[in-house]
Structure formats: C-alpha cells, structure tokens
Amino acid sequence: MVTPIPYQVFVKEVASEFRTRYALNALLMFVVTTLTMVVFSLGDNTVPYEILSGMLWIVIFFSAMSGLSRTFVTEEERGTSLTLRLLTSATNVYIGKFLYNVVLILAMSVFIAFAYRLIIDDFVVRSSSIFWTTIVLGGIGLAAASTILAAIIAKANTKGTLFPVLAFPVLLPLLLTCIRATVLSVEGAFFSEAFKDFQILVSFSVVMIAASVIVFEYVWND
Amino acid sequence: MKTALKSLLVLWLTAVIIAGIAVPMVKSPSGPLEFPVIPGLEEKARNIFFHVPMAWTSVLAFFMALYSGVRYLRSKDQDHDLRSVSAAGLGMMFCILATVTGSVWAKFNWGSFWNWDPRETSIFILLLIYGAYFVLRSAVEDEEKRATLSAVYSIIAGVTVPFFVFVMPRIMSGLHPGSLGDEQGSGPVVQMNMAPNMLVLFFASLAGFTLLYLWMLSLRVRTARLEAVTNTIE
Numbered sequence: 001m002v003t004p005i006p007y008q009v010f011v012k013e014v015a016s017e018f019r020t021r022y023a024l025n026a027l028l029m030f031v032v033t034t035l036t037m038v039v040f041s042l043g044d045n046t047v048p049y050e051i052l053s054g055m056l057w058i059v060i061f062f063s064a065m066s067g068l069s070r071t072f073v074t075e076e077e078r079g080t081s082l083t084l085r086l087l088t089s090a091t092n093v094y095i096g097k098f099l100y101n102v103v104l105i106l107a108m109s110v111f112i113a114f115a116y117r118l119i120i121d122d123f124v125v126r127s128s129s130i131f132w133t134t135i136v137l138g139g140i141g142l143a144a145a146s147t148i149l150a151a152i153i154a155k156a157n158t159k160g161t162l163f164p165v166l167a168f169p170v171l172l173p174l175l176l177t178c179i180r181a182t183v184l185s186v187e188g189a190f191f192s193e194a195f196k197d198f199q200i201l202v203s204f205s206v207v208m209i210a211a212s213v214i215v216f217e218y219v220w221n222d
Numbered sequence: 223m224k225t226a227l228k229s230l231l232v233l234w235l236t237a238v239i240i241a242g243i244a245v246p247m248v249k250s251p252s253g254p255l256e257f258p259v260i261p262g263l264e265e266k267a268r269n270i271f272f273h274v275p276m277a278w279t280s281v282l283a284f285f286m287a288l289y290s291g292v293r294y295l296r297s298k299d300q301d302h303d304l305r306s307v308s309a310a311g312l313g314m315m316f317c318i319l320a321t322v323t324g325s326v327w328a329k330f331n332w333g334s335f336w337n338w339d340p341r342e343t344s345i346f347i348l349l350l351i352y353g354a355y356f357v358l359r360s361a362v363e364d365e366e367k368r369a370t371l372s373a374v375y376s377i378i379a380g381v382t383v384p385f386f387v388f389v390m391p392r393i394m395s396g397l398h399p400g401s402l403g404d405e406q407g408s409g410p411v412v413q414m415n416m417a418p419n420m421l422v423l424f425f426a427s428l429a430g431f432t433l434l435y436l437w438m439l440s441l442r443v444r445t446a447r448l449e450a451v452t453n454t455i456e
Contacts, residue, residue: 148378152371156361165357169350170378173385176343204385211381215374218295222370 005088009096014103016074023104027067031112034059039119052123053182056116057175060109060138062164067108068101068146069163072154090217094147098209101143109139126188134181134194137201141174144205148212151219174204228437235430241423242271254419269327271423275431276320280348281383283313283435287355288380291373303369304450306376307359308442312435314352321345344386351379 075081125131181197247257290306362368
C-alpha cells in the first residue's frame with residue numbers, strides 16, 4: 001500500500017513545521033495581538049454587529065496573509081524546491097501544499113472565531129450552523145487563492161509586502177460574501193437564507209482550485 | 223486602405239460623440255433624430271453612450287491580456303507578453319475613464335461621487351487588479367519570469383472577474399441601473415429595450431470604442447516591439 005504523493009507532501013509540510021513551529025507561533029502571536037487591538041479600540045462602546053462581522057474577517061484575512069505568504073518562500077530559502085521538483089510532479093506539490101494550508105487556515109480561523117466570540121460580548125451568533133459553515137468554506141477559499149499567490153510571490157524578488165496587494169482583489173468576492181453570511185448568522189437567519197452565499201463560496205473555491213492546478217505547473221517548473 | 227479605415231473610424235466616433243451629446247431628448251419623439259425621455263434619468267441617460275462602452279472596453283482589454291497571457295504560457299514567445307502588457311495598459315486607461323465618467327454621473331444622479339454601490343465596488347476591484355498586475359511586473363527583473371508570473375496572476379485574477387461583474391451586483395441590492403435595488407425608471411436602459419434610435423447609437427458607440435481600442439492596441443504593440451529590439455541592440 002503506497003500512500004498518495006500529495007499526502008506525503010502534506011506530511012512533510014507538517015513535519016517541517018513542527019520542527020521549528022515558527023509559522024504556528026508567529027501566527028498565534030499575530031492573532032493575539034490583532035484581537036487585543038480590536039478589543040482596545042472598541043472599548044466600552046456598543047458597536048453594530050455588521051461592523052463586528054466585518055472586523056472578524058479583517059482579522060482572519062490579515063492573519064491568513066501573514067501565515068500563508070511563506071508557503072513557498074521557505075522552499076526557495078532552504079533550497080529544497082529543486083529536490084521537491086525532482087521527486088514529484090507540480091500537481092502533487094500543489095495539492096499537498098494546499099491541504100496543509102487548508103488545515104492551517106481552518107485551525108487558525110476556528111481559534112480566531114472562538115476567541116472573538118469569547119472576548120467581544122456584543123458579538124452574539126444566533127445561528128451557529130451558518131456561522132461555522134461560513135468559517136469552514138471561507139477558510140478553504142482563502143487557502144485556495146493564497147497557495148497559488150504564495151507560489152507567485154516566492155518567484156518574485158520582493159517577498160513579503162506584495163502578498164496582500166496581490167491577494168486582496170482576488171479574495172474580495174470571497175470576503176464580502178463571508179461578511180454577508182456572518183451578518184446573517186448574527187441576525188439568526190435560517191440556513192436556507194444563507195444558501196446563496198454558500199453557493200458563491202463553494203463555486204469560488206472550486207474555480208480557484210481548478211485554475212491553480214492548471215497554472216501552478218508554469219510557476220513551479222520555471 | 224488602412225488609412226481610409228482609420229479616418230472612417232475617426233469620423234464615426236466624432237459622429238457618435240456629437241449625436242450622443244446633441245440629439246435632443248423630448249417627451250414624445252417624432253422622428254429618429256429625437257430621443258425619448260427616460261423617467262429618473264433624463265439628460266443624464268446620455269452617459270450610456272460613453273460610460274458603458276468604456277467599461278466594456280476595459281473588461282475586453284482585461285480578457286485580451288488574459289488570453290495573450292495564456293498564449294505566452296503555451297508558447298513562451300515574448301511577443302505574446304508584449305501583447306498582454308499592452309492590452310492591460312490600455313485596459314487600465316479605459317477603466318479609469320469609466321470610473322471617472324461613472325463617478326461624475328453618480329454625483330448628479332445619486333448626489334455623491336462615490337458611495338460603494340456594487341457596480342462601483344466591482345470597477346474599483348478591476349482597477350486594483352490592474353494595479354496589482356503592474357506592481358507585480360515591476361517587482362520582477364527577469365523578462366521570462368516576469369512574463370510567466372504576470373500571465374499566471376492575470377489568469378488567477380481573471381477567474382474572479384465573473385464574480386464581480388456578474389454575480390455580486392445581482393445578489394447585493396444597489397442603485398445602478400439594472401441592479402436589483404433599481405426598480406423604476408432606468409430598467410429599460412440595461413434590459414436593452416430602450417428606444418430603437420438610442421439602441422443604434424449605443425451599439426455604434428460600442429463598436430467605435432472597441433475599434434479605437436484595437437487600433438491603439440496595435441500601435442502600442444508595435445511600439446513595444448521596437449523598444450524590445452532597441453534594448454537588445456544596446
């Protein structure tokens with residue numbers, strides 16, 4: 001029984017992450033810092049739930065940007081990309097990296113969501129099913145777009161700063177839809193009311209993954 | 223032959239611009255040289271002859287840049303990259319023009335230059351995509367790498383364009399003619415059942431702007447080729 005190669009790439013990612021725990025620690029500190037800033041800036045004011053929903057996704061977006069930008073940069077820095085290129089096909093690398101990013105983003109956004117609901121009293125979610133579906137689908141979409149953009153960034157000369165610039169226009173339809181669905185979850189809407197938004201989130205991820213699988217080869221084997 | 227076509231295009235667009243501005247709008251039109259008044263838009267409806275073709279051209283330019291990008295990835299022929307970047311540059315110009323004309327129109331129809339209507343949001347994102355595309359290009363020194371990365375980025379950005387142009391304005395309510403929140407008045411403009419003579423002028427303008435864009439594109443591509451040759455000589 002041979003384990004599928006994308007899964008092996010995924011395991012390698014997890015193993016090399018747990019060797020240093022750099023990304024995890026940095027991400028955790030980033031999230032804590034941002035949430036603290038949000039709490040301090042809110043103070044004792046009562047803030048409308050629409051704004052709170054938007055801020056949740058601002059925190060998730062920028063945490064994802066700081067966490068995922070290094071997906072491929074580390075390979076280039078350590079000089080391991082050549083080995084990876086020799087060992088397996090571009091598609092396998094993409095799927096493995098994408099899976100790792102999905103797991104990372106989901107863990108991160110679930111943590112953010114829990115902490116956010118715990119810290120901010122005004123943010124009361126009345127429809128948990130909509131809320132968690134949004135977090136999961138939004139996380140997958142974020143990971144899908146970030147993986148291919150991180151591959152582009154790793155090949156460009158300027159590594160870090162360009163990432164949010166490239167990602168923002170691509171991710172905006174996803175973020176706007178996520179914010180809308182989060183507002184619905186706070187309003188306590190029925191699951192069917194948010195169904196249209198979920199359709200958009202799913203189709204965004206599908207389109208993004210399909211396009212990435214096709215073009216990743218050109219970036220990777222350059 | 224080519225000169226004749228180009229002079230014809232200049233005359234054509236001049237006629238379109240004059241007709242778009244000067245043909246009077248009356249309550250009950252009595253001939254092809256009078257437009258009917260559209261309630262809620264009135265004289266401001268004239269913007270459709272200029273703003274819509276510009277927005278159309280900027281989207282067309284984006285997809286041409288995308289198409290040339292794909293051609294580049296398949297052939298690794300630098301000429302396709304020249305076509306891609308020329309199309310994107312023109313697209314950005316038309317996008318800015320569409321944003322400005324739309325914004326001025328919004329000031330007189332809605333009372334403010336910018337209020338994040340779904341259409342305004344989507345054209346703003348198109349501007350951001352063009353901006354990010356050129357920032358990415360300026361960040362990469364190596365010619366081949368630059369062409370590959372920008373082609374890939376235009377593909378990734380390109381697959382999200384339908385979400386903005388077609389999906390978002392239809393699920394979010396907005397005030398732009400043709401969107402869900404706009405129930406009276408301006409509907410006929412977007413549903414293409416405006417007066418026949420307006421329709422003729424509209425499509426004449428659309429064709430004129432498209433041809434103008436293609437002409438400018440061929441000029442830019444030729445200049446870019448010459449620049450590439452001079453660079454290699456130096």
